Amino acid sequence: xxxxxxxxxxxxxxALEDVKVPGTKVSVLKVDLIGEVRIDGDEVxxxxxxxxxxxxxxxxxxxxxxxxxxxxxxxxxLTIEVDDRSEPQEAPxxxxxxxxxxxxxxxxxxxxARVIAVASAKGGVGKSSVAVNLALALRDSGHRVGIxxxxxxxxxxxxxxxxxQQPEISDTDRKxxxxxxxxxQMISMGLLIPESQPVxxxxxxxxxxxxxxxxxxxxxxxxxxxxxxPPGTGDAQLTLVQxxxxxxxxxxxxxxxxxxxxxxxxxxxxxxxxxRVLGIVENMSYFICPDNGKSYDIFGRGGGxxxxxxxxxxxxxxIPIDPAIRESGDAGRPIVLxxxxxxxxxxLELAHRVDELAVQNQPE
Ligand SMILES: Nc1ncnc2c1ncn2[C@@H]1O[C@H](COP(=O)(O)OP(=O)(O)O)[C@@H](O)[C@H]1O
Ligand SMILES: [Mg+2]
Numbered sequence: 592x593x594x595x596x597x598x599x600x601x602x603x604x605x606a607l608e609d610v611k612v613p614g615t616k617v618s619v620l621k622v623d624l625i626g627e628v629r630i631d632g633d634e635v636x637x638x639x640x641x642x643x644x645x646x647x648x649x650x651x652x653x654x655x656x657x658x659x660x661x662x663x664x665x666x667x668x669l670t671i672e673v674d675d676r677s678e679p680q681e682a683p684x685x686x687x688x689x690x691x692x693x694x695x696x697x698x699x700x701x702x703x704a705r706v707i708a709v710a711s712a713k714g715g716v717g718k719s720s721v722a723v724n725l726a727l728a729l730r731d732s733g734h735r736v737g738i739x740x741x742x743x744x745x746x747x748x749x750x751x752x753x754x755x756q757q758p759e760i761s762d763t764d765r766k767x768x769x770x771x772x773x774x775x776q777m778i779s780m781g782l783l784i785p786e787s788q789p790v791x792x793x794x795x796x797x798x799x800x801x802x803x804x805x806x807x808x809x810x811x812x813x814x815x816x817x818x819x820x821p822p823g824t825g826d827a828q829l830t831l832v833q834x835x836x837x838x839x840x841x842x843x844x845x846x847x848x849x850x851x852x853x854x855x856x857x858x859x860x861x862x863x864x865x866x867r868v869l870g871i872v873e874n875m876s877y878f879i880c881p882d883n884g885k886s887y888d889i890f891g892r893g894g895g896x897x898x899x900x901x902x903x904x905x906x907x908x909x910i911p912i913d914p915a916i917r918e919s920g921d922a923g924r925p926i927v928l929x930x931x932x933x934x935x936x937x938x939l940e941l942a943h944r945v946d947e948l949a950v951q952n953q954p955e
Contacts, residue, residue, distance in 0.1 A: 598633060598666060603630060603635060603660060603663065606663055607620055607656065608620055609659060613651040613652065619652060624652060625637060625656075626639065627674070632667075633665055634668045635668070635669050636670040636672065637671055638671075639656065639672070641675050657671060698834070698835065700806075700810065700835050701810070702809065703737070703815075705838040706837050707840075707841060708832060708837055709725065709841050710824065710828060710857060711820075711844065712823065712824055712856065713822055713823065714744075714822035717910070717916075718843045719740075719920075720874070720917075722738065723751045724938045725841070726815070727938075728927050728935075728938040728941060728942035729817070734946070735811075735813050736774075736776070736813060736815045737816045738752075738776070738817045738819065739808075739817070740777070741831055742781070742819050742822065743780050745821075751925055752775065753922070754770050758770050758782070767804065767807050767808045769809070776810055778808050832864065838869075838949035838950075839948060840866055841869055841870065842854055842870070843874050845874055845875045845894075846875070846876060851894045854871070869905070870899065870907035871907060872895070872906075873892070873894065873906065875890060875910070875911075876888075876910060876911055877892045877909070878913075879911055905948070907944045907945065908938070908944070911933065
């Protein structure tokens, strides 16, 4: 690294000096909008002090800071944190976070006994379909269940559950009341985040906003909260799973080998932050032809079983390809609401397995 590539506190502060409070010519440093600035080798962490309730303003400042610091030579990663002075707490340990204890930020969610995250290495494998049907199957097994759509890049849970109204946010304490959807308590992050948020900076800023939302949602006496994570196994997913103690992650995949390589990466990533993967769900496993009742392995069934074996994980379910899964999802009435049939049975079995494993793995 050459001398001019060296990252110093001075170069970071000089860059921040040029960042102005949105709509003004005043530097963010002048009005104490910036809290702690930490530099560790080539990693920078900047705290934005919450001086306003307005999430848009905080987000806008975050964008400007990210722009200014992102172009500095020698910066490998930038973590932006929002410092809520009103409620002092440990800084979240993001994937590039500086906290030596990655679990310091894991705070139990009020009103929730157990959190199950549904993850996938890629989009389009049926993660949301599995999340909503698993949630409904857990409810059918007698539990009180909530569902959190954390997939801000493609929020589909509200559509699948036929409930896209905004949740109520109390004027006095900002508490958010989940929507009722087929007996589930439901919140979609996508509905709470302003659309003006530029997608490219969504990562760090949005997930600090998510942390705020998570604390503000008033779940009522849930046995299970099922979280539909964003697809992929990168920083955003890590940040999210580091917000709360999880009973475990359910990994959804399709049987093809290409999907499985990504699943392996995902399993290793969750393990690296001590999040337990409960098992694998192979979706779109096989197709039962309605004309002759024969089973066809369209994508080559069995990939899920192979990856499960490789990591000594249980294969929790094999869900068939069934046009009714798509149609019912599009219509806002997921297939489990039918209350019978082979797909219903496989989701009910999945719920039982998840329940058994989650109880064994209850975090302190
Ligand atoms: N087992 C299945 N059989 C038929 N269609 C499915 C199945 N699983 C998911 N789908 C459909 O595939 C599409 C993608 O599923 P979705 O759950 O939205 O995936 P993801 O959340 O992983 O992006 C949706 O149209 C959904 O209805
Ligand atoms: Mg989805």
